[in-house]
Amino acid sequence: VIRLVETARRHDLSMPEPETPLVERPWEDVARMLSVDDALRIVLDAVHPLAPVVVPLLEAVGLVAAEPVVADQAIPPFTNSAMDGYAVRASDTLGASVPHPVRLRVVGQLAAGYASRVEISSGTAARIMTGAPLPDGADAVVRFEETDEPERAAAGTTGDTRRSCVGIVRAAKPYDNVRPPGEDVAPGDAIVRAGARLRPAEIGLLAAINRATVAVHPRPRVAILSTGDEVIDVGSRLQPGQIRNSNSYTLAAMVMRAGGIPVMLGIARDRTDDLTEKLNLARGADLIVTSGGVSLGDYDMVKDVLREQGTIQIWQVRMKPGKPLAFGRIGSTPLLGLPGNPVAAAVSFEVFGIPAMRRMMGHADLEPSTIEATLIERIDNRGQRRHFVRARVARSPGGEWQVATAGQQGAGVLSSLARANGLLVIPEDLEVAEPGMRLPVRMLD
Ligand code: AMP
Numbered sequence: 001v002i003r004l005v006e007t008a009r010r011h012d013l014s015m016p017e018p019e020t021p022l023v024e025r026p027w028e029d030v031a032r033m034l035s036v037d038d039a040l041r042i043v044l045d046a047v048h049p050l051a052p053v054v055v056p057l058l059e060a061v062g063l064v065a066a067e068p069v070v071a072d073q074a075i076p077p078f079t080n081s082a083m084d085g086y087a088v089r090a091s092d093t094l095g096a097s098v099p100h101p102v103r104l105r106v107v108g109q110l111a112a113g114y115a116s117r118v119e120i121s122s123g124t125a126a127r128i129m130t131g132a133p134l135p136d137g138a139d140a141v142v143r144f145e146e147t148d149e150p151e152r153a154a155a156g157t158t159g160d161t162r163r164s165c166v167g168i169v170r171a172a173k174p175y176d177n178v179r180p181p182g183e184d185v186a187p188g189d190a191i192v193r194a195g196a197r198l199r200p201a202e203i204g205l206l207a208a209i210n211r212a213t214v215a216v217h218p219r220p221r222v223a224i225l226s227t228g229d230e231v232i233d234v235g236s237r238l239q240p241g242q243i244r245n246s247n248s249y250t251l252a253a254m255v256m257r258a259g260g261i262p263v264m265l266g267i268a269r270d271r272t273d274d275l276t277e278k279l280n281l282a283r284g285a286d287l288i289v290t291s292g293g294v295s296l297g298d299y300d301m302v303k304d305v306l307r308e309q310g311t312i313q314i315w316q317v318r319m320k321p322g323k324p325l326a327f328g329r330i331g332s333t334p335l336l337g338l339p340g341n342p343v344a345a346a347v348s349f350e351v352f353g354i355p356a357m358r359r360m361m362g363h364a365d366l367e368p369s370t371i372e373a374t375l376i377e378r379i380d381n382r383g384q385r386r387h388f389v390r391a392r393v394a395r396s397p398g399g400e401w402q403v404a405t406a407g408q409q410g411a412g413v414l415s416s417l418a419r420a421n422g423l424l425v426i427p428e429d430l431e432v433a434e435p436g437m438r439l440p441v442r443m444l445d
């Protein structure tokens with residue numbers, strides 16, 4: 001490595017050949033590159049929420065409702081006790097205190113799950129459990145703690161509670177510890193709107209009104225294809241010159257985490273027939289994602305095949321890592337062609353693929369959570385591209401979010417992406433990010 005670097009330095013390989021004018025090297029001409037925002041807009045304009053499907057409740061977790069749901073019944077359906085205690089008439093308990101308890105005759109024992117058959121008249125009470133229907137005649141519940149029952153229990157003199165008396169030691173007001181029907185949801189209430197994300201609470205509400213299924217935008221099926229003669233899959237023996245297919249796995253994991261279903265199409269050799277055949281397997285997917293073969297390398301024929309199979313544009317996007325990007329359609333299926341370098345592929349998918357998936361899933365909010373953090377080191381950003389820096393965000397002892405790079409930023413260095421919990425975004429026109437600057441960080445965790 002050192003020898004290579006020295007050779008490069010001797011020959012100054014990093015300098016562009018001065019005799020070639022910039023306009024003839026469009027890939028180096030930032031003015032002719034597509035901005036990240038324009039590229040994202042084109043991608044998002046080309047995808048739409050997937051047609052709704054009806055799924056069992058637990059398959060809807062994390063998905064977006066495609067129908068409004070209006071309650072046709074009350075939750076709770078009947079008046080019930082919010083506490084374990086005694087159902088009483090509040091007026092009977094006036095003036096009750098520890099030194100002067102009001103004594104009531106206990107006329108029944110009411111457990112949750114049964115209709116009440118007792119009636120509370122003046123001077124009586126019923127022992128009642130949380131969730132049990134409030135008996136007729138009662139208008140309040142006095143908690144056990146506000147009766148003499150704990151005391152008697154401690155003294156071992158509870159006796160038969162159905163025939164005994166209870167001492168109330170605190171006055172109750174009407175409706176104390178009583179849940180009226182519809183306290184939570186009344187008939188006609190909108191409990192889920194179309195476009196709402198179905199989180200555990202929404203799932204629970206749907207169950208509470210007896211819905212076993214709900215219409216949602218389905219999980220997108222994302223076909224993932226890696227390309228390259230040098231790429232081999234996990235489990236096979238590495239020959240000289242070969243590298244392991246990590247991209248398919250990183251991308252599939254990202255798809256799963258975003259709520260989609262990855263469809264692994266394996267690896268296509270850099271040959272027209274192999275690529276064509278593998279792309280055929282992708283028909284029926286909601287999105288096709290390829291990695292590799294969109295850069296300027298001589299052996300990259302992905303672009304040519306894509307152009308033959310569908311309508312594809314190859315872009316140079318003003319971003320780092322991940323400048324080359326292909327986007328278009330194979331048949332009617334949108335295709336996102338990512339660069340092969342592992343981090344370029346992952347970051348490009350994060351920036352373009354995840355928002356596209358989120359639109360397909362019906363999410364209104366397509367952007368990741370972003371925080372603003374104070375940079376604690378200097379980062380160069382020559383080249384006028386938007387730099388997504390693998391970074392670690394942490395709170396300072398003073399409670400402020402601070403951000404630093406998570407290691408080497410080479411487009412092939414996946415381990416620094418693994419160390420990162422966010423992508424620090426340095427704007428295109430900021431040549432040097434200085435310590436102390438407040439900059440946005442797209443959170444990965
Ligand atoms: P390409 O965009 O095809 O020119 O590939 C750029 C770099 O990414 C090369 O070093 C490839 O070996 C590497 N690469 C391509 N595909 C994969 C993959 N599926 N997994 C890991 N690295 C890859």
Ligand code: MG
Nearest residue numbers: 227228292293
């Ligand atoms: Mg390649």
